[in-house]
Amino acid sequence: xxxxxxxxxxxxxxxxxxxxxxxxxxxxxxxxxxxxxxxxxxxxxxxxxxxxxxxxxxxxxxxxxxxxxxxxxxxxxxxxxxxxxxxxxxxxxxxxxxxxxxxxxxxxxxxxxxxxxxxxxxxxxxxxxxxxxxxxxxxxxxxxxxxxxxxxxxxxxxxxxxxxxxxxxxxxxxxxxxxxxxxxxxxxxxxxxxxxxxxxxxxxxxxxxxxxxxxxxxxxxxxxxxxxxxxxxxxxxxxxxxxxxxxxxxxxxxxx
Amino acid sequence: xxxxxxxxxxxxxxxxxxxxxxxxxxxxxxxxxxxxxxxxxxxxxxxxxxxxxxxxxxxxxxxxxxxxxxxxxxxxxxxxxxxxxxxxxxxxxxxxxxxxxxxxxxxxxxxxxxxxxxxxxxxxxxxxxxxxxxxxxxxxxxxxxxxxxxxxxxxxxxxxxxxxxxxxxxxxxxxxxxxxxxxxxxxxxxxxxxxxxxxxxxx
Ligand SMILES: [Zn+2]
Ligand SMILES: [Zn+2]
Numbered sequence: 001x002x003x004x005x006x007x008x009x010x011x012x013x014x015x016x017x018x019x020x021x022x023x024x025x026x027x028x029x030x031x032x033x034x035x036x037x038x039x040x041x042x043x044x045x046x047x048x049x050x051x052x053x054x055x056x057x058x059x060x061x062x063x064x065x066x067x068x069x070x071x072x073x074x075x076x077x078x079x080x081x082x083x084x085x086x087x088x089x090x091x092x093x094x095x096x097x098x099x100x101x102x103x104x105x106x107x108x109x110x111x112x113x114x115x116x117x118x119x120x121x122x123x124x125x126x127x128x129x130x131x132x133x134x135x136x137x138x139x140x141x142x143x144x145x146x147x148x149x150x151x152x153x154x155x156x157x158x159x160x161x162x163x164x165x166x167x168x169x170x171x172x173x174x175x176x177x178x179x180x181x182x183x184x185x186x187x188x189x190x191x192x193x194x195x196x197x198x199x200x201x202x203x204x205x206x207x208x209x210x211x212x213x214x215x216x217x218x219x220x221x222x223x224x225x226x227x228x229x230x231x232x233x234x235x236x237x238x239x240x241x242x243x244x245x246x247x248x249x250x251x252x253x254x255x256x
Numbered sequence: 257x258x259x260x261x262x263x264x265x266x267x268x269x270x271x272x273x274x275x276x277x278x279x280x281x282x283x284x285x286x287x288x289x290x291x292x293x294x295x296x297x298x299x300x301x302x303x304x305x306x307x308x309x310x311x312x313x314x315x316x317x318x319x320x321x322x323x324x325x326x327x328x329x330x331x332x333x334x335x336x337x338x339x340x341x342x343x344x345x346x347x348x349x350x351x352x353x354x355x356x357x358x359x360x361x362x363x364x365x366x367x368x369x370x371x372x373x374x375x376x377x378x379x380x381x382x383x384x385x386x387x388x389x390x391x392x393x394x395x396x397x398x399x400x401x402x403x404x405x406x407x408x409x410x411x412x413x414x415x416x417x418x419x420x421x422x423x424x425x426x427x428x429x430x431x432x433x434x435x436x437x438x439x440x441x442x443x444x445x446x447x448x449x450x451x452x453x454x455x456x457x458x459x
Contacts, residue, residue, distance in 0.1 A: 015375065020280060022443060046439030046448060056408040086408060089415040093374060100375040245374035252419075 005066050009033065010079065012059050012119055014099035018044070025070065026054055028062070029102055029119055034110040038064055038071045050076045057082055057095045059120060085127040093249055094132040097242040098122055098139055104236055105147055115146045125208050133221055138203050138211045140228045145204070149235055152176025153201045158186070168192050170227050172234035190230065196223045268294060320391070322367040322384050324349045332365060339363045344401040345388065345417065347371050347410065351441045355403065358450040363401075366391065371409040372416060380416065388417075392424055399427040401456055405440050406431070418459040429456040 014035075015027035022044040028036045042048045053060050053076035063075035085091045102119055106112070118139065125135040144150060155162055157176030169183035170176070170192040177197060183189050199220065203211050216224065233239055268290050275286035293301050317323070318330035325331065332338065332352075342363025346352060349367050368383045391397065400421055404410035418428050432455030441449070 022440075044440040045443040046445070048439060051439060086411065089412055089419070092408065092412045092415075096374050103375070241377045242374035244377070245372070245379050248379060 006063065006074070007066075008061065008063050009036075010059065011036070011062050012116070012123070013054055013056050014103050014119075016054075016056055024054075026073070027103055029106075029116060031113050031116040032111055034112050034115075035103070035106045035108050036071070037108065038062075038073050039067065040073045040076075052081065053078045055081070057085065057092070057099065057123060059123070080123075082123050082127045085123060090132055090249060090253075091126050091129065093242070093246055094126050094129075094136055095123060097136065097240065097246055098126070100240055100242045101140070101143060101232070104240065105143065112146060115143065118142050118146060121208060125212075131212075133225065134211065134214070134216070135208075137224050137228060138208060140232065141200065141204050144231070144235075149175060149231075150204070151200070151231065153197060153204060156182055158182035163197070165194055167194060168197060170231075172231045175231075190227065192227060193220070193223060195220055196227065199224065200227075317367075321365045322369065322387060323352060323365060337362075340396055341398040342401065343388075343391065343397055343399070344403050346403050346441070347405055347413075348442070351403065351405075354441060354444055354446070354449055355453070357446050358453060360450050360453045361401070363399075368404070368413070371404060371413045373409050383413075385417070385420070389420065392421065392426060397426055399429060401453070402428065402430045402459065403441060403453075407439070414459065428459045430459050431456050 009028075009030045009032065011028035011030045013026055014029050017025045019025045019039065022042050024040045024043045026038050026040050028038060030036055040050050040054045043050045043054055050073060052058070054062075054073065058078055059080040059082070061077045061079055062073050064071045065074050082095070085095055098119065102115070106115070122135055122139045125138075126132055129135050141151070151157075151170075152175060156179035157171065157174040158178050159182050161179050161181075163177055163179060166180075168180070168191070169178045169186065169189035171178050171183070171186045171189040173188060174182075174186065177192060178186055178189055199214055199216060202214065229240075229243065271290040271293070272283070272286045275281050275289050276283055278286075281289070293304070314326045315324050316326075316328065318325045318328055318333055320329045320333040323330050323332065327334075339362045342361070343366050344355060344361050344363060345366045345368060346355070347368055347370060352365050352367070355361055355365075366384070366388050368385065368388070370378055370383050372379060372383070388400075392400070400417070402414040402417055404413045414430055418430075421428050431449075431452040444452075
């Protein structure tokens with residue numbers, strides 16, 4: 001689509017970096033233009049009109065003007081600041097992780113409305129979540145789905161044969177679960193318990209409301225986290241930086 | 257980066273290139289500055305060179321508060337008139353200036369040298385948090401004022417510090433919300449900042 005000289009868009013602010021004296025470069029995720037970088041002038045000054053409307057993890061309505069390199073934000077109005085999310089350190093951290101994932105997996109100006117909706121819904125979920133981890137797993141599964149990396153959980157990702165109701169194997173390289181026959185030939189596959197498989201299958205095909213009804217004990221949560229983390233690491237060919245911080249927070253909370 | 261609109265002798269080309277690396281200085285300004293110095297008296301150029309070397313040779317971090325200083329401890333930590341029971345925690349050395357201008361904080365400072373920014377790989381280990389906690393060890397400090405910037409990373413860092421300090425039986429306060437969300441302390445005006453200090457709240 002051709003973008004006019006001045007245009008309006010909804011956006012979720014997923015990243016901010018300082019630029020020069022008092023400006024910032026914002027990374028936005030929008031419904032029609034996908035990821036977008038834009039300049040917010042003067043936003044580090046307290047009297048800036050843009051101010052809190054372009055804070056991280058905020059859903060805003062923006063007016064932008066086409067710039068030579070980057071477009072420039074001329075007006076901003078908050079649609080949802082997700083303040084319950086921002087009053088809680090764990091929730092903020094989950095929100096920052098989600099933002100980093102979106103930023104890492106997307107290129108600029110490629111529309112992906114389903115991904116925008118998922119991100120928005122996830123921020124809503126995190127604002128009320130008692131269990132942020134569940135929201136993160138649901139988000140990861142659906143993010144991968146919307147980007148064409150939907151993990152194959154219904155049958156063996158290699159030979160297509162039905163999976164037995166036992167502990168199977170998950171292969172990041174094959175993008176899904178492997179039967180035992182195929183798993184033997186895949187040196188880096190990891191085991192996937194039947195419970196984990198069931199939960200992943202359910203989450204892959206349900207909405208947040210249904211996903212929230214699943215109770216996972218800490219052992220199962222950890223397994224799900226590890227499977228997803230390995231798969232994401234394989235796809236990005238690097239670790240997601242925010243995971244260190246999430247791990248640290250979790251560890252320190254458990255020590256108390 | 258190459259500067260291609262005027263051929264210059266090697267030393268002047270080098271100076272232009274160095275100026276051009278500075279924030280806010282484009283190739284044209286770099287060229288103007290370089291030629292200005294070329295025509296200026298030798299003393300003027302030497303004074304500038306000396307001032308630049310001095311910030312690297314003579315400045316270091318205060319071993320107590322980690323502010324930038326030319327003597328250790330820094331002028332604030334050395335000042336016997338100040339109240340060592342109150343420590344105001346800021347992100348960067350530059351944040352001390354607006355707080356000092358308000359004359360509302362008679363205590364000491366602690367500079368974190370950053371904020372928690374997970375997506376940039378900056379966690380507590382990358383900041384001067386260990387140093388802050390060891391200052392709180394002596395039992396002398398009764399209040400820690402968290403003056404990180406009023407934006408998401410600043411708030412998250414404040415929340416994290418509050419958690420670490422809470423078990424130590426030290427009062428932890430946060431600058432009042434008079435400061436608009438999203439702005440940086442560095443640019444806050446004296447009146448707003450004074451009010452924010454006076455109205456600081458328990459965390
Ligand atoms: Zn198979
Ligand atoms: Zn000092």
